[in-house]
Amino acid sequence: MPKIKVAIVGVGNCASALVQGLQYYSNREERELVGLRNNVLGGYRAEDIGIVAAFDIDERKVGKDLSEAILSQPNNTPKLADVPLSNVAVHKGPVLDGVGEYTKDVIRVSNHPEANVAMVLKESDAEILINLLPSGAMKASQYYAEQALISGCAYVNATPNFIASDAAWMNRFETAELPVVGDDLIDQVGSTTLHKTLLQLLSMNGVHIIETYQLDVGGGTESLDTLGRTKDLKRAVKTKSVEAALPYEAAVVAGSTDYVDFLQNRRDSYFWIKGVHFCNVPMQIDLKLSTTDAPNAGSVLFDVIRATKIALERKEKGALLPVCAYGFKHPPQLMPLELAEKMFNDFVNEEA
Numbered sequence: 001m002p003k004i005k006v007a008i009v010g011v012g013n014c015a016s017a018l019v020q021g022l023q024y025y026s027n028r029e030e031r032e033l034v035g036l037r038n039n040v041l042g043g044y045r046a047e048d049i050g051i052v053a054a055f056d057i058d059e060r061k062v063g064k065d066l067s068e069a070i071l072s073q074p075n076n077t078p079k080l081a082d083v084p085l086s087n088v089a090v091h092k093g094p095v096l097d098g099v100g101e102y103t104k105d106v107i108r109v110s111n112h113p114e115a116n117v118a119m120v121l122k123e124s125d126a127e128i129l130i131n132l133l134p135s136g137a138m139k140a141s142q143y144y145a146e147q148a149l150i151s152g153c154a155y156v157n158a159t160p161n162f163i164a165s166d167a168a169w170m171n172r173f174e175t176a177e178l179p180v181v182g183d184d185l186i187d188q189v190g191s192t193t194l195h196k197t198l199l200q201l202l203s204m205n206g207v208h209i210i211e212t213y214q215l216d217v218g219g220g221t222e223s224l225d226t227l228g229r230t231k232d233l234k235r236a237v238k239t240k241s242v243e244a245a246l247p248y249e250a251a252v253v254a255g256s257t258d259y260v261d262f263l264q265n266r267r268d269s270y271f272w273i274k275g276v277h278f279c280n281v282p283m284q285i286d287l288k289l290s291t292t293d294a295p296n297a298g299s300v301l302f303d304v305i306r307a308t309k310i311a312l313e314r315k316e317k318g319a320l321l322p323v324c325a326y327g328f329k330h331p332p333q334l335m336p337l338e339l340a341e342k343m344f345n346d347f348v349n350e351e352a
């Protein structure tokens, strides 16, 4: 049995990168661990994390072994590792609002009977449930939070739906004596982090930012779902997060804009910054960042999973602020990057 037993809901691109990443990084020499922020965290390494249960609704994934499901369409993130048979079959969960107007022709709903989710979680001995549902799946995100509470799992909400930052849900996890973290995972080389860092750097150097925007285009199913359902939500979350990087008000816009199918799982992010420096002389920055979406979530997920396990060991309950602020764009409380980093390191290295 793995030391950290994880269940995932939503076997999409992000889940694919996570599962492949676990295979890629397990049992490697220290010098081969390039690409991870923390090789060891709280004494845990990649090989200590194991996926013990998985849920989806797509007929090309349900009933399949996880190793096969992660490479099934419409997933389009690249193959990163040869994942052997996992002996974890993907269960069918309830559809609820999992399929949006724009993804109804892309996701093929399976006619398998629905699993008893809480029972599967208990029987698999899962201790952490990660929500990797489409961003528009608010009801399904809440349903799985409920199943985590029933089955005694910590809940990691990678979606932009408000769970860890919602007072009512925070209280419910607190009462159940379980940890919850979220909302909306931060990428390793993410546009939000890069945007905030650039603004902080310029502002620290005395540049006064007048206006800035960051917009991106992607080709994964998630970008399609965003187009249909969560464009405004994502824009609000990202804009608020970026605004917090400046000590004064400026015109800030940050959000996803469009879906371009041939990009596959690639995401192109465009940045525009306009400001003034010495003697009110204008300056501007025009930048493009190109990343592959799902692998961009892997390193942060590795850290969040291990930190959540540490919280479970310490019997921490409710929203874990240091983990939320470090790994998510919409934590219960926004804070500068360095403070979030420090709080996370203090939390992980705290003596039990």
Ligand SMILES: NC(=O)c1ccc[n+]([C@@H]2O[C@H](COP(=O)([O-])OP(=O)(O)OC[C@H]3O[C@@H](n4cnc5c(N)ncnc54)[C@H](O)[C@@H]3O)[C@@H](O)[C@H]2O)c1
Pocket (backbone or CB within 6 Å): 009, 010, 011, 012, 013, 014, 015, 055, 056, 057, 058, 075, 093, 094, 095, 096, 097, 098, 099, 107, 131, 132, 133, 134, 135, 136, 137, 140, 158, 159, 160, 184, 185, 186, 187, 220, 221, 222, 293, 294, 295, 296, 297
């Ligand atoms: N870098 C990143 O990939 C990144 C960063 C931050 C946040 N996120 C968030 O992670 C989530 C997952 O992203 P993704 O790119 O893997 O999305 P995706 O669309 O590739 O995968 C979603 C999966 O959920 C499944 N699904 C839909 N409804 C379901 C239901 N009711 N029950 C079970 N499964 C269901 C779909 O079939 C699909 O397999 C999104 O909410 C996204 O906003 C991802």
